Structures are given as structure tokens and as C-alpha cells.
Amino acid sequence: MTHRTDSTYSEVRAGMAIDWDVPIQMDDGLILRADVFRPIAPGQYPVLLSYGPYAKGLAFQEGYPSAWQKMVSDHPDVPHGSSNLFQNWEVVDPEKWVPDGYVCVRVDSRGCGRSPGYVDHFSPRETDDYVACIEWAGQQGWSNGKVGLSGVSYFGINQWQVASRQPKHLSAMCIWEGAADWYRDMTHHGGILSTFWDHWYDMQVKTVQYGVGERGPKSPATGAWVCGDVTLSDSELAANRCQFGQDILSHPEDDAYHRERSAQWDKITVPFLSAGNWGGQGLHLRGNSESFMRAASKHKWLEMHGLEHWTHFYTDYGIQIQKRFFAHFLKGEANGWDQEPPVRLQVRHPHRFEERTDSSWPLPQTQWTKMYLSAHDQSLSEQPSATQGRLSFQAMGDGLSFVSAPLSHDMELTGPLAAQLKMSSSTADADVFLVLRVLTPDLREVTFAGAIDPHTPVAQGWLRASHRALDAELTRPYRPYHTHTQAQPLTPGQAVTLDVELWPTSIVIPAGHRLALSVRGRDYIYAEKTGLKLSNFKNELLGCGPFLHNDPRDRPHGLFGGETTLHFDADEQPYLLLPVIPRGRSQ
Structure with missing residues (x-):
């Protein structure tokens, strides 16, 4: 069964009700586009939402082939139990969540994928958009009013910013290998400029900017152009995005530019699970532990692991932890999560990991x-x-x-x-x-x-x-x-x-x-x-x-x-x- 309205249409597929390219209007009139994966049975369900720049229609396998191939080769539990048709970089696989009674919403951020607009990463404008998307999701007929945020890296970093705004329907967050301080964690390590973001912009954002259109890839799930139905010139694309690397270079100290893109710890009160990576030197580590020490939330947990930064988000180990956390706060399940030790560590040995729990960070016996x-x-x-x-x-x-x-x-x-x-x-x-x-x-x-x-x-x-x-x-x-x-x-x-x-x-x-x-x-x-x-x-x-x-x-x-x-x-x-x-x- 398929119902179409322009680029927005609904269908039942892979055991899910899917709404493609759903419009979400922002306060300045701009329309962002989202894909919504829902249980087929009518009802009101908790929502897992992500908002980011990597193009919701770009297949993980096509956009990030080397990462995908290594992950599924080393961890066969990742592709198992899914058609993998809807796999997308650093966000949940809906085929592993919708059957458990969740609605999964993926929003293309302003100026990226199939959402038009001006690209300005982690800016207050993006945070405004993210708040609007959370409140929209919390008020839909298929929503129980509880919205959880989920995702790796970018999809974790921007959770801290939006949580500082305290949206009404935001009920829980899982920040998987994000970062939280735009200056110290991300752009200037000890005051020294990191060149990562300038190169990242070229490789992972400009390639999926809205308006790449027919010069970009098609979604394997829908056949639609991943980067919108219009094709703009290089000069038009450049006019629709900030000069990201230059912007960062132009702010060598921790000024207002950095602070408005960083967590405000005293305003973060939502329950959260923060998962960091021992090998995340340079991005995916400091913010995870800093959040546990400094955020005002009364209900917070820290998990630390190893391996590639996207891997455990998709393995059975990572999914089981995430599902217990979200089931408790989004479904109200008495599953014992509230008794879960605050700190869970995969302690690293030269050739293995040893799981251990503790009560605080830094560890009290240090x-x-x-x-x-x-x-x-x-x-x-x-x-x-x-x-x-x-x-x-x-x-x-x-x-x-x-x-x-x-x-x-x-x-x-x-x-x-x-x-x-x-x-x-x-x-x-x-x-x-x-x-x-x-x-x-x-x-x-x-x-x-x-x-x-x-x-x-x-x-x-x-x-x-x-x-x-x-x-x-x-x-x-x-x-x-x-x-x-x-x-x-x-x-x-x-x-x-x-x-x-x-x-x-x-x-x-x-x-x-x-x-x-x-x-x-x-x-x-x-x-x-x-x-x-x-x-x-x-x-x-x-x-x-x-x-x-x-x-x-x-x-x-x-x-x-x-x-x-x-x-x-x-x-x-x-x-x-x-x-x-x-x-x-x-x-």
C-alpha cells in the first residue's frame, strides 16, 4: 500500500509503516524533510529522533563502504536480523527498533540531504531547528509524547546543545561517542587548531549538500535523489553554506562563537547515557566523561568501550544497553535500569576487554x-x-x-x-x-x-x-x-x-x-x-x-x-x- 503527495508518501514495507520525506516547518517558514519508520499497528509509541547533515537517504554501504565492510566482517551480529536496506551512517537501523515498539525519525538538517537552507553546523539556528523537530515529534498522533535522541558522533554532539534548551517532549538521550565543548573537545585541542573539521566538511558534508541533486547518489530504498530534486551550480552551493574551516580558524580563543555551540551543563537535566571510546583521542572521548562529571541531570550513566567509534552502536552489546535505557525512560518499563551502576567500563588490556562497573567517575578507588x-x-x-x-x-x-x-x-x-x-x-x-x-x-x-x-x-x-x-x-x-x-x-x-x-x-x-x-x-x-x-x-x-x-x-x-x-x-x-x-x- 502506497500513498503519495509530491515527494512525501507512505508505504508498508519490511514490517514497518514508512513515511518518506515528511515536511516539518521551522519558525522561519523553511521546510525540513524527515523519514519516519513506525510500527504497523495503530497506537502511540515513543520516538527515537536524530537530526544531522549526512543525508537520510544515503546508504551506509554506499557512503561509507570501508567502514561498513570492516564492521560487518568483524561483527556479523550487526547485519544479522535486518535487510540492511535502511542502514544509514551513525543512526539506528529501524528494522532493529520498530519491532520493539519505537518510532524512528531521521531529519535532514538545514541545507543537507533533502532539506533546503543555509548550512551552518552546530549553530544556534540548527539548535532552534532541532528543538522544533523534537516538539513536532512529541505531538504527532503516533507519538506517546516522549522523545529520545539517539546517534553517533554529530548525532551525539548536537544532543548536548538542544538539551540545554530543555524541550518539553525531550525525555532521554543516548550520546554515543559525541563531544560537548566546541572549543576544547573539537576545534582547538589545548588551544591548537584541529584541521579535522575543515577536511570533514569537504568529505562528508559538501558531498551531500542540498542541491547536489542529480550529481549525487540515489536512495536504494526509494530511488529519490539523496541531495534533493534540484541541481545547483557549484557557486550556488557555495553561497548556501558557511565557510566552516575558515570560521573556526577565525576564532582562535574560546569566545561566543564557541560557547553558543557548546553544552551548558547547568541546564542539562534530562536523563542520559553517555558512551565514550578509549581510542577516541581527538574527538570521541573527553566530552563523554566531562558530561558525566558536570551535567545537572540526576539520572545519568557513563559507558566506555573500545574499537572503531561506530561499531558498538550497532553490535548486540551496544543495542542491548541502549534498549534497556530507552525502555525505562521512554516506555516506563520497570526493567531494573534505575538500579544499573552509574559507570560501565570495558577495561582495556593489550588484546582484550574486561567489563566492569563502578559508582562514579573518576573511579573512587583511584x-x-x-x-x-x-x-x-x-x-x-x-x-x-x-x-x-x-x-x-x-x-x-x-x-x-x-x-x-x-x-x-x-x-x-x-x-x-x-x-x-x-x-x-x-x-x-x-x-x-x-x-x-x-x-x-x-x-x-x-x-x-x-x-x-x-x-x-x-x-x-x-x-x-x-x-x-x-x-x-x-x-x-x-x-x-x-x-x-x-x-x-x-x-x-x-x-x-x-x-x-x-x-x-x-x-x-x-x-x-x-x-x-x-x-x-x-x-x-x-x-x-x-x-x-x-x-x-x-x-x-x-x-x-x-x-x-x-x-x-x-x-x-x-x-x-x-x-x-x-x-x-x-x-x-x-x-x-x-x-x-x-x-x-x-x-
């Missing part, structure tokens, strides 16, 4: 342990070195590494990390890149399958020396919090103290292995060449995935290309602060 950097032999030790001195390196080079003795027993590190350095520069600024590494007894590095890159180190941190000012209220010993509101140039040759945040991690390091801290002047590199690429990223995967800091406009050689010197004084020894979980005390 033994905060300082390991000191030595100028004498470049060691890393729990005992401060008596040696004073200085060590220098090229400011945009590979820097120095400090290595521990072989561990006498297994050591678990789970939680946030920090380091304190004393440094000077021959110029008025310097960027510091910290990399926590694990080495085998024969000094080979142990890396991990990251959210994007298959050779990801244990943890990373970044700081621009001129952005060293701390927010005294928000800073914790284990998580320095920098203001990033006013640069403080260095006086060449004069040492300053840097407190550097390293993003959270989890690793059980086997006995005989060593810890190493690299203090670098550029991004971590696992290998100069790997030959590894994903279809949706420009660069070869060399250890940091697409999360690089190599824009010469942000790091001009004249300012950042001098010499960096680490200072080791008797009264101020540089150190690394580790979240050691004692043996026998983990739950």
Missing part, C-alpha cells in the same frame, strides 16, 4: 600517582630525580621520550590524566604534544584499535604555551581546565609552568612492559607510512587518524619553529599524574 621525568637519563619514575638540568628539542619536531623501568607487576590505569612541565622557548610561543605510550619488554610500542586509527596510543594531550592560564574554579589536579580566553605570549628564554590535560584512558599494562611519555612538538606518528585509509577521510592513517594539528596558518614557523627547552629544578620536577587502580580493589 590512587593518584605521580611519575617524575628525569633530565639525567630520561627515565620516568615514582621517585623525583635529584638531578637538575635542561633538555632541548626542535619546537616542531619529535621531541623527547621518558621511559619507566620494566613494571614488576601488572598496572591498571583507568581515568583522566595530567602532566606538569616547566618549559621555555626561543620564540614567543610553543605547542606541546604529550603522548602516553606502552612498550613491550623489547621496547616495541603497543598500540590499539582506535575510534578511527588502527594504531592509536594509550593517551594524548595538547597545550599551546600561550594558553596556559587555568580556570581556578574548574581545574582539578587530574584535569587542568584552561580558560583559552586571552593569549599570554612567552618571553623567549624565560621558563613557565604548563599544566597539561591528557584525555582519559584505560589500560592494564602487563608486568615487564614499560610506560613512556613523549613530549613532542608535533602530532604523534606511529609510522611514516602505513598505506591505511578510510573512504571518508583525506589523509593516510599514521597514528592520529584525521585529528591533526598541522595548519601553517595556526602554527607559523616563525612563531612555533624555534627551540623548546624543558627545565628540571630541584623544587619543581616535571611529572605525569596517573590514575592507578590498585590490584584486588577493582570491582
Whole structure:
């Protein structure tokens, strides 16, 4: 049975009632388009809604073939039980949710897919649209009035912004590997520009902008043009979108542009499940743990896992957790979720994961342990070195590494990390890149399958020396919090103290292995060449995935290309602060 009205039509297919290209009118008169997947039986059901730029009609398999092929090859439970015809990048498969009594709504965001308009990602205008879509979904005849938000990455990031508005019908959120602070989590790591968003815009947004029309793909489910029924010229397309990379570059400090695109923690009161990835260094990690610590919600849970950042959203493991959470808050089921421990961790070992639960984050049993950097032999030790001195390196080079003795027993590190350095520069600024590494007894590095890159180190941190000012209220010993509101140039040759945040991690390091801290002047590199690429990223995967800091406009050689010197004084020894979980005390 099919009923058509222009591009909007309804049909019964694959055990679902599907409404294609449903119009949702915004307050400025613009019409956004949504696909709605519903149970066939009449009734009122909870809604799972997503709003984003990746084109609701673009098949996962066509738009992201390398990611899809690896996921279904490694995890056969993902495609099992579904025709996979409606698989879409980073949102739920309706064939696995509609039979459980949910309505799944996918909205093409303004200017993307089949929704016209001006593209301006994460802007207040987008958040206004998202609020309107939530309220629309909560008032439809097939809705029980409870709307849950769901999705990975972009579809998680914008949940924090819209939750800050407290829409009436918003009842629960599952943020799977999102981010929350537009400045610290996403565009400027430690004040250093991340080039990710500029390249992402080229590869994943411009390719599905509304108006690409007949130059773009067709939906395998409907045969409709994924990017709208009109075909615009390149100049017309450019006029309908912001200059995203340039906009970010133009805001080097944490100003109003960044704050209006970031979470407002005191206004987020909706129940949520925040799922992060240990390998998500550079995007999909910090915001997940920060949200658990800072959001005002009384009902909140943190889950942390590994592997590629989209994988567990689709595996049976991830779906079961999501369904228990949403069933409790959207259906009112007494399924025991309210007794679920607040923290669920997939604790990482070199070749496996061990599931464990806990009561809070950071973990209450954490033994905060300082390991000191030595100028004498470049060691890393729990005992401060008596040696004073200085060590220098090229400011945009590979820097120095400090290595521990072989561990006498297994050591678990789970939680946030920090380091304190004393440094000077021959110029008025310097960027510091910290990399926590694990080495085998024969000094080979142990890396991990990251959210994007298959050779990801244990943890990373970044700081621009001129952005060293701390927010005294928000800073914790284990998580320095920098203001990033006013640069403080260095006086060449004069040492300053840097407190550097390293993003959270989890690793059980086997006995005989060593810890190493690299203090670098550029991004971590696992290998100069790997030959590894994903279809949706420009660069070869060399250890940091697409999360690089190599824009010469942000790091001009004249300012950042001098010499960096680490200072080791008797009264101020540089150190690394580790979240050691004692043996026998983990739950």
C-alpha cells in the first residue's frame, strides 16, 4: 500500500509503516524533510529522533563502504536480523527498533540531504531547528509524547546543545561517542587548531549538500535523489553554506562563537547515557566523561568501550544497553535500569576487554600517582630525580621520550590524566604534544584499535604555551581546565609552568612492559607510512587518524619553529599524574 503527495508518501514495507520525506516547518517558514519508520499497528509509541547533515537517504554501504565492510566482517551480529536496506551512517537501523515498539525519525538538517537552507553546523539556528523537530515529534498522533535522541558522533554532539534548551517532549538521550565543548573537545585541542573539521566538511558534508541533486547518489530504498530534486551550480552551493574551516580558524580563543555551540551543563537535566571510546583521542572521548562529571541531570550513566567509534552502536552489546535505557525512560518499563551502576567500563588490556562497573567517575578507588621525568637519563619514575638540568628539542619536531623501568607487576590505569612541565622557548610561543605510550619488554610500542586509527596510543594531550592560564574554579589536579580566553605570549628564554590535560584512558599494562611519555612538538606518528585509509577521510592513517594539528596558518614557523627547552629544578620536577587502580580493589 502506497500513498503519495509530491515527494512525501507512505508505504508498508519490511514490517514497518514508512513515511518518506515528511515536511516539518521551522519558525522561519523553511521546510525540513524527515523519514519516519513506525510500527504497523495503530497506537502511540515513543520516538527515537536524530537530526544531522549526512543525508537520510544515503546508504551506509554506499557512503561509507570501508567502514561498513570492516564492521560487518568483524561483527556479523550487526547485519544479522535486518535487510540492511535502511542502514544509514551513525543512526539506528529501524528494522532493529520498530519491532520493539519505537518510532524512528531521521531529519535532514538545514541545507543537507533533502532539506533546503543555509548550512551552518552546530549553530544556534540548527539548535532552534532541532528543538522544533523534537516538539513536532512529541505531538504527532503516533507519538506517546516522549522523545529520545539517539546517534553517533554529530548525532551525539548536537544532543548536548538542544538539551540545554530543555524541550518539553525531550525525555532521554543516548550520546554515543559525541563531544560537548566546541572549543576544547573539537576545534582547538589545548588551544591548537584541529584541521579535522575543515577536511570533514569537504568529505562528508559538501558531498551531500542540498542541491547536489542529480550529481549525487540515489536512495536504494526509494530511488529519490539523496541531495534533493534540484541541481545547483557549484557557486550556488557555495553561497548556501558557511565557510566552516575558515570560521573556526577565525576564532582562535574560546569566545561566543564557541560557547553558543557548546553544552551548558547547568541546564542539562534530562536523563542520559553517555558512551565514550578509549581510542577516541581527538574527538570521541573527553566530552563523554566531562558530561558525566558536570551535567545537572540526576539520572545519568557513563559507558566506555573500545574499537572503531561506530561499531558498538550497532553490535548486540551496544543495542542491548541502549534498549534497556530507552525502555525505562521512554516506555516506563520497570526493567531494573534505575538500579544499573552509574559507570560501565570495558577495561582495556593489550588484546582484550574486561567489563566492569563502578559508582562514579573518576573511579573512587583511584590512587593518584605521580611519575617524575628525569633530565639525567630520561627515565620516568615514582621517585623525583635529584638531578637538575635542561633538555632541548626542535619546537616542531619529535621531541623527547621518558621511559619507566620494566613494571614488576601488572598496572591498571583507568581515568583522566595530567602532566606538569616547566618549559621555555626561543620564540614567543610553543605547542606541546604529550603522548602516553606502552612498550613491550623489547621496547616495541603497543598500540590499539582506535575510534578511527588502527594504531592509536594509550593517551594524548595538547597545550599551546600561550594558553596556559587555568580556570581556578574548574581545574582539578587530574584535569587542568584552561580558560583559552586571552593569549599570554612567552618571553623567549624565560621558563613557565604548563599544566597539561591528557584525555582519559584505560589500560592494564602487563608486568615487564614499560610506560613512556613523549613530549613532542608535533602530532604523534606511529609510522611514516602505513598505506591505511578510510573512504571518508583525506589523509593516510599514521597514528592520529584525521585529528591533526598541522595548519601553517595556526602554527607559523616563525612563531612555533624555534627551540623548546624543558627545565628540571630541584623544587619543581616535571611529572605525569596517573590514575592507578590498585590490584584486588577493582570491582
